[in-house]
Amino acid sequence: MSSTTIFSCVFLFALTVSSGIRVWLALRQYRHVAAHREAVPAEFATSIPLADHRKAADYTQARIRVALAALAADVLLLLLLTLGGLLDWLDRAWFAVLGERAQLYGLALFASVGIIAFLADLPFTLYRTFVVEARFGFNKMTWRTALVDLAKQTALTIIIGAPLLWAVLWVMAAMGERWWLYVWLLWLTFNLLMMLLYPTLIAPLFNKFSPLPDGELKSRINGLLARCNFTASGLFVMDGSRRSAHGNAYFTGLGRAKRIVFFDTLIDKLNPPEVEAVLAHELGHFKHRHVWKRIAMLAAMSLALLWALGQIINATWFYQGLGIAAPSTAMALLLFSQVLPVFLFPATPLAALLSRRHEYEADAYASRHASAADLISALVCMYRDNAATLTPDPLHSLFYDSHPPASLRIAHLRGITS
Secondary structure, three states: OOHHHHHHHHHHHHHHHHHHHHHHHHHHHHHHHHHOOOOOOHHHOOOOOHHHHHHHHHHHHHHHHHHHHHHHHHHHHHHHHOOOOHHHHHHHHHHHHHOOOHHHHHHHHHHHHHHHHHHHHHHHHHHHHHHHHHHOOOEOOOHHHHHHHHHHHHHHHHHHHHHHHHHHHHHHHHOHHHHHHHHHHHHHHHHHHHHHHHHHHHHHHOOOEEEOOOOHHHHHHHHHHHHHOOOOOOEEEEOHHHOEOOOOEEEEOOHHHOEEEEEHHHHHHOOHHHHHHHHHHHHHHHHOOHHHHHHHHHHHHHHHHHHHHHHHOOOHHHHHOOOOOOOOHHHHHHHHHHHHHHHHHHHHHHHHHHHHHHHHHHHHHHHHHOOHHHHHHHHHHHHHHOOOOOOOOHHHHHHHOOOOOHHHHHHHHHHHHO
């Protein structure tokens, strides 16, 4: 058996196993949530009505049904692009038009695949937003807002993404065998720059950010920031209610560009002490350097993956094993990005585990600088208002969830205060 055939079989095996596990976990979650639909967990019985618990179960199941359909479409598209020959056909078509102009050919190839993937995912995106989210009272987005958002996202992709891809392809072609190191430095610089510019240049294109008005909430927030020795460039309220009824709070940016942002939906649903406790949790992520730890982890992983691509970029089995006849720099990068999620799937529970640990650390920090009781009441309110299931399947949660299950998280906070 040739190396090309072996790699094709390895790819098909990995795709089958990863997809099968995803379907199995989704069905476990579906059945587990349905089985517990008629009984609110005892620790939430006095704070979450049965009607809201049922709504959360129905919402979770509706999202799973869409996710399974989208997964099937994603798998079919990946097979069509690779072993089905669509990528090879696009490669030949664009090379016939653009010839040796490597950067233009690469941009055209990536744009073609991006448009195909967008069109394939569009029905599921629209169904999630305008059917599922609307059915459960969360969607506030109009068709006009959706179209305007799409136009802005497309413009940003062209203005920012196209020059970046052009630069990456040029570096890959011009920097010899160590191109992967220079691409990594370019990628890292770009991401850090975007973290600096996003709060002030990009986010305002999609949402309105108003200064947090004077009052009890602002006084509490300023007191919390002083206790935590945290400096921000401003406190803002974002009009999240234009698109969704879900609420949240976050800080964004680096250095002096850090901003604290509250969704208007969060402020409407929580009282000032609860909002203060939620922000204390977010500050816990900052004080424990979770953002920088994740940046460092992603930087190390991206360096390793780019190095790996550098080792196989000239291997004919890599291209032919995925249905591509003629190797090229752009095709190597595109193929790698398409099949990488299949081979990285086993790392999903490890990333989820690390994220859950960070959440526990942030909760512990919040309990020291604000009221743990207020954080508990805020979390219960957000679970209820966001229709988050209180009864996830333990294995599904262990594999995927970036936040601890509600019962474990509340128990952890109560243990801190006892």
